[in-house]
Amino acid sequence: MAPNLSPSSMATALGVLVAGFVIRFGVQLYIHRRRMRDLPKPPWNPIFGNLPTFGKAAAAFPPLAHPHAFPHWIRQQHPELPPVFYVDIWPVADSMLVILDPAAAAQITIQNSLDKHVHIKDFTYPLVGKKNLVTMEGKEWKMWRAIFNPGFAAGHLMSLVGGMVSDTVCFTEILSDYAAKDKVLLLEGAATRLTVDIIGNVVLDMPLKTQTTENELLKAFRDQLQWMPLANDINLFRKYHPMKWYVYRANSKIMSRYLDRLLEQRFADRRREEKANTKRSKPIIDLALDTYLEETGQRSGSTLPLQFKRSAIDQFKTFLFAGHDTTSSTVCFIIHLLSKHPAALEKVRQEHDEVYGTDTSKTAEAITKDPHSLNRLPYTLAVLKEVLRLFPPISTVRKGDPNIPVHFDGKVYPTEGFMVWPVAYSMHRQPDLWPNAEEFIPERFLVKEGEPLFPPKGAWRPFEYGPRNCIGQELAYIELKIFIVLTLRDFDIRPAYEEQDRIDGQDRSTHTVNGDRAYQVLVATAKPILGYPSRVTKRGKRP
Numbered sequence: 001m002a003p004n005l006s007p008s009s010m011a012t013a014l015g016v017l018v019a020g021f022v023i024r025f026g027v028q029l030y031i032h033r034r035r036m037r038d039l040p041k042p043p044w045n046p047i048f049g050n051l052p053t054f055g056k057a058a059a060a061f062p063p064l065a066h067p068h069a070f071p072h073w074i075r076q077q078h079p080e081l082p083p084v085f086y087v088d089i090w091p092v093a094d095s096m097l098v099i100l101d102p103a104a105a106a107q108i109t110i111q112n113s114l115d116k117h118v119h120i121k122d123f124t125y126p127l128v129g130k131k132n133l134v135t136m137e138g139k140e141w142k143m144w145r146a147i148f149n150p151g152f153a154a155g156h157l158m159s160l161v162g163g164m165v166s167d168t169v170c171f172t173e174i175l176s177d178y179a180a181k182d183k184v185l186l187l188e189g190a191a192t193r194l195t196v197d198i199i200g201n202v203v204l205d206m207p208l209k210t211q212t213t214e215n216e217l218l219k220a221f222r223d224q225l226q227w228m229p230l231a232n233d234i235n236l237f238r239k240y241h242p243m244k245w246y247v248y249r250a251n252s253k254i255m256s257r258y259l260d261r262l263l264e265q266r267f268a269d270r271r272r273e274e275k276a277n278t279k280r281s282k283p284i285i286d287l288a289l290d291t292y293l294e295e296t297g298q299r300s301g302s303t304l305p306l307q308f309k310r311s312a313i314d315q316f317k318t319f320l321f322a323g324h325d326t327t328s329s330t331v332c333f334i335i336h337l338l339s340k341h342p343a344a345l346e347k348v349r350q351e352h353d354e355v356y357g358t359d360t361s362k363t364a365e366a367i368t369k370d371p372h373s374l375n376r377l378p379y380t381l382a383v384l385k386e387v388l389r390l391f392p393p394i395s396t397v398r399k400g401d402p403n404i405p406v407h408f409d410g411k412v413y414p415t416e417g418f419m420v421w422p423v424a425y426s427m428h429r430q431p432d433l434w435p436n437a438e439e440f441i442p443e444r445f446l447v448k449e450g451e452p453l454f455p456p457k458g459a460w461r462p463f464e465y466g467p468r469n470c471i472g473q474e475l476a477y478i479e480l481k482i483f484i485v486l487t488l489r490d491f492d493i494r495p496a497y498e499e500q501d502r503i504d505g506q507d508r509s510t511h512t513v514n515g516d517r518a519y520q521v522l523v524a525t526a527k528p529i530l531g532y533p534s535r536v537t538k539r540g541k542r543p
Contacts, residue, residue: 049088072426102458114398151284500533
């Protein structure tokens with residue numbers, strides 16, 4: 001029989017539990033702050049650490065601004081800081097070792113490739129599953145990276161350019177429609193649908209048609225994004241919403257079932273093509289399956305290998321996530337920066353005239369017949385790289401290791417227990433690495449080594465550096481070049497933030513970063529605020 005506890009006994013027991021928690025927390029706080037005491041960091045408080053500094057950084061930016069801009073702001077406010085420093089925000093989150101020096105970054109991404117931080121794995125799981133190339137480690141990662149590498153080789157991707165061109169032509173028709181109807185276009189959403197269609201074609205040889213029809217895969221993916229954590233979000237109900245994990249599971253099942261059907265359909269098509277001895281460019285998934293069968297010593301049978309299918313589903317979701325992250329966002333910032341720099345825009349257009357002629361109606365066919373013509377656009381590529389410098393879509397976040405410190409300027413920086421963050425956005429804006437770092441200067445990527453504008457080795461890292469770099473970067477380059485070539489001579493596209501404010505009935509005129517309304521926000525990935533509202537105008541025909 002359970003003993004009867006008086007109210008005073010229960011209060012005493014509760015008090016003991018609370019006291020124990022407070023004492024335990026106090027001991028942990030003391031140990032952590034003592035460890036941080038002599039490490040290089042911004043102004044620091046033995047009780048609150050760098051939380052006040054980080055709070056000031058967040059307050060200096062508009063709501064939802066991407067936190068990858070914070071380290072740059074902190075160093076601007078505290079120029080005495082070296083380009084490798086700590087930010088102590090425990091217990092709100094793991095304390096960070098911020099790296100803004102390319103040689104120091106190489107130590108944890110190339111010389112020693114630290115594992116991805118658990119936060120990345122937890123963050124990406126609802127979107128891409130467990131077995132994905134972003135968060136896999138060790139032998140498993142090496143195996144699957146090797147399996148998918150052949151399909152993402154630049155030479156093979158060139159054989160798939162025709163499908164990319166067709167999807168981009170569909171996109172230009174949507175632009176024409178918005179120009180004719182004189183409507184505000186949310187460019188990021190339209191660019192995302194373009195990206196998804198291209199990924200469907202090059203990976204699976206399947207027309208997903210998300211630009212012209214509703215698609216359950218894209219719908220579930222976008223819905224999943226809406227439930228992902230937002231930057232600087234203090235809404236605890238949103239963060240711990242009781243329905244969140246139910247929605248995550250439901251959307252994951254929808255995406256997985258949809259991709260399962262597509263993979264089975266592609267496998268059936270592949271078998272028919274093999275029997276008919278059809279000669280055509282293979283989609284990425286076919287090359288991956290060929291490599292998988294070779295690596296595992298299996299023969300192609302009547303059914304798709306289960307292990308391969310399970311991994312392929314997660315990899316496709318990863319490609320979808322990465323394309324949504326990189327290509328669709330970069331499309332918006334290409335348009336934005338060229339709209340602000342008309343001289344650069346004119347140079348791009350002149351280069352396209354020189355390579356493809358002035359009759360833009362023939363450009364799509366010309367690219368399809370000669371995909372390698374895309375490699376004869378040096379200024380276009382320089383513009384693309386400079387856009388990615390100013391608005392990189394990603395940074396890697398690594399888990400510290402007791403045996404792998406960072407060495408910089410004669411000092412040793414321990415990584416154990418820290419979230420190690422080489423911040424691409426902030427590194428790309430360091431004035432000691434990039435002359436006139438805040439300015440849009442595509443010529444940085446055209447000058448010869450030794451000239452002042454030439455990028456330092458390892459300082460440009462929008463796709464990260466080293467063995468864990470983005471597998472899809474060549475695909476991104478090709479997609480973005482096709483987009484630039486097929487749109488910029490036929491359309492003028494300009495931002496319409498003030499008009500979107502009027503539509504929404506809100507005054508967001510003070511929401512700027514570096515005086516610019518178009519800034520990056522963290523909505524699962526780095527996206528342009530408000531989806532980049534824009535106005536599209538059709539340009540007149542030229543002789």
